[in-house]
Amino acid sequence: MKTSTKLWIGVIALIVLSPLGLILPAWLGAGTAWGEWSAEELRNLVGYVPARLGHISRIWHAPLPDYAFKGQEHASTPALSVSYVVSAVVGVAAVVVVALLLGKLLARREKSDAA
Amino acid sequence: VHIPDGYLGPQTYGAAYAIMAPVWAVASRIVSRTLRSRQVPMLALGAAFTFVIMMFNVPIPGGTTGHAVGAVLVAVLLGPWAACIAVSVALIVQAVLFGDGGITAIGANCLNMAVIMPFVGYGVYRIVASRSAARSPRRWIGAALGGYIGLNAAAFATAVEFGIQPLIAHDAAGHALYAPYPLSVAIPVMMVGHLVVFGVVEAVATGLVVAYLQRADASMLYGAPAPSPEPSPAGREAGGRP
Numbered sequence: 001m002k003t004s005t006k007l008w009i010g011v012i013a014l015i016v017l018s019p020l021g022l023i024l025p026a027w028l029g030a031g032t033a034w035g036e037w038s039a040e041e042l043r044n045l046v047g048y049v050p051a052r053l054g055h056i057s058r059i060w061h062a063p064l065p066d067y068a069f070k071g072q073e074h075a076s077t078p079a080l081s082v083s084y085v086v087s088a089v090v091g092v093a094a095v096v097v098v099a100l101l102l103g104k105l106l107a108r109r110e111k112s113d114a115a
Numbered sequence: 116v117h118i119p120d121g122y123l124g125p126q127t128y129g130a131a132y133a134i135m136a137p138v139w140a141v142a143s144r145i146v147s148r149t150l151r152s153r154q155v156p157m158l159a160l161g162a163a164f165t166f167v168i169m170m171f172n173v174p175i176p177g178g179t180t181g182h183a184v185g186a187v188l189v190a191v192l193l194g195p196w197a198a199c200i201a202v203s204v205a206l207i208v209q210a211v212l213f214g215d216g217g218i219t220a221i222g223a224n225c226l227n228m229a230v231i232m233p234f235v236g237y238g239v240y241r242i243v244a245s246r247s248a249a250r251s252p253r254r255w256i257g258a259a260l261g262g263y264i265g266l267n268a269a270a271f272a273t274a275v276e277f278g279i280q281p282l283i284a285h286d287a288a289g290h291a292l293y294a295p296y297p298l299s300v301a302i303p304v305m306m307v308g309h310l311v312v313f314g315v316v317e318a319v320a321t322g323l324v325v326a327y328l329q330r331a332d333a334s335m336l337y338g339a340p341a342p343s344p345e346p347s348p349a350g351r352e353a354g355g356r357p
Contacts (some may be wrong), residue, residue, distance in 0.1 A: 003328065003331045003332040003335065004156065004157065004160065006331070007160055007164075008160060010164075011160065011163050011164055011167060014164075014167045014168065014171075015167055017171075018167060018170045018171065020171060021170045021171035021172040021173075021182070022172065024172070024173070024174050025172050025173075025174035025180045027174075028174040028176040028177070029174075029176065029177050030172075030174030030175055030176060030177065030178055030179060030180045031178070031179055031180070032179065032180070033116075033117070033172070033179055033180050033181055033182075034179045034181075034304055034305060034308065035116075035118065035119075035122060035273070035277050035294065035296075035301070035305070036117060036118075036119055039121075042295070046295045046296075048290055050121075050290060050291045050292050050293055050294070050295055051286060051290070051292050052121065052124065052284070052292040052293055053121035053122060053291075053292065053293050053294070054121065055121070056120050056121035056217075056219060056293075057119060057120045057121035057217075058120075059120055059218065059219070060120060060210075060211075060214065060217070060218040061214070062210075062211065062212055062213050062214030062215075063212055064212055064213050064214075065213065065214045066213065066214060066215070067170065067213050067215070084170070087170075087213060088167055088170055090212065091166050091167075091170075091208055091209070091212060091213065092163045092166055092167055094208045094212060095159070095162045095163050095166045095204055095205050095208050096159045096162070096163050098162075098204050098207075098208065099155075099158050099159035099161075099162040099163075099200075099201060099204050100155060100156070100158075100159045102158075102200065102204065103150065103154075103155030103156075103158045103159065104152075104155060106143055106146050106147040106150060106200075107146075107147065107150045107151060107152040107154065107155050
């Protein structure tokens with residue numbers, strides 16, 4: 001098997017295992033990454049929502065916010081794990097398509113590239 | 116270290132975009148000169164790897180989370196300019212589809228994780244690996260060290276960007292308009308997590324994959340001399356060693 005095929009299998013394995021990135025923090029009681037709080041979390045931390053922060057933070061509503069489906073804010077960890085894997089598949093697919101297009105656009109064409 | 120929308124004021128995120136525009140232009144130009152068309156799938160693989168590795172949030176029990184980025188690994192395989200492109204693609208998809216990192220902060224997040232991290236990490240790797248053979252342990256050690264220092268450099272830049280916000284903008288009551296914590300809080304909090312935990316995760320992940328590739332197909336390392344024990348480059352696809 002080609003090494004690059006093995007590496008792709010590695011990426012697929014990481015997609016399948018990705019819910020660990022959700023389950024372990026939940027299990028060990030670790031919160032949001034530092035500096036990535038929502039406006040509400042920030043209100044609890046510093047006592048107010050910085051005025052412009054609250055405004056700018058609403059400019060974009062991602063289709064899969066925080067790697068979950070919309071309305072899953074209070075879903076259980078197993079339910080979130082499913083949407084996490086779905087998000088990983090969607091995200092990897094999007095990244096691969098964009099990178100391939102970009103690469104095709106940029107890469108040097110070689111006449112002697114048959115090998 | 117994904118800065119969300121609202122944490123940086125326009126002066127900061129605008130400046131980051133202003134820095135990134137020429138960097139992306141130079142990266143595209145250099146990659147178009149150096150990337151061979153059969154390496155394009157590797158660029159996609161690198162982008163896919165960094166995307167998915169960033170989903171592995173590593174917890175500090177009872178504290179916060181962080182994650183590896185993989186930017187130095189991609190730099191060791193494809194060079195730092197291609198890594199800049201690959202990580203930028205992953206970061207843009209994260210911001211647009213998943214709200215992980217802000218739209219306004221794409222420039223800043225790319226500056227931290229797609230420029231500072233791969234270039235610092237690759238520099239460390241080059242210093243440690245020097246002209247060693249493609250299978251030399253100095254290469255995976257250099258890659259691991261590069262991952263550790265590269266991620267910490269990115270975390271430091273992020274902490275500075277957060278920490279200068281209260282200096283730049285606050286209202287009459289002294290309340291910050293954007294990120295509320297000053298440098299004296301942002302830098303120590305960010306650095307402790309990354310120096311003690313997340314940087315180690317990055318180092319292990321980077322070192323392991325590079326060590327594996329050195330044995331499986333050392334020709335994949337960017338700029339490394341052709342592996343000498345092989346009698347001819349024809350054996351490259353076969354991969355296996357006796």
